[in-house]
Amino acid sequence: xTTTRAGATAPVLFKAACPDCRGRFELDPDAFRLAIGxxxxxxxxSFTCPDCGRAVRKPAGERIVELLSGxxxxxxxxxxx
Numbered sequence: 193x194t195t196t197r198a199g200a201t202a203p204v205l206f207k208a209a210c211p212d213c214r215g216r217f218e219l220d221p222d223a224f225r226l227a228i229g230x231x232x233x234x235x236x237x238s239f240t241c242p243d244c245g246r247a248v249r250k251p252a253g254e255r256i257v258e259l260l261s262g263x264x265x266x267x268x269x270x271x272x273x
Contacts, residue, residue, distance in 0.1 A: 208239060213246070224238070224266070225237065
């Protein structure tokens with residue numbers, strides 16, 4: 193998050209890339225979904241590529257989870273049982 197000189201907060205943007213079309217872009221937090229599961233395999237983030245429309249899903253380690261959740265990305269906690 194960036195703060196302007198007047199003290200107002202600028203919108204958060206995340207850099208992302210599409211593995212299909214290789215497009216690179218910046219997306220706001222509303223464009224992402226973060227799923228936190230019981231393991232590294234079930235913890236991921238997803239978004240739709242604005243260039244080709246493909247649904248993209250990528251693994252999310254601890255640092256990515258921290259950045260996305262701290263930046264306002266909606267989070268879904270997956271529970272089994």
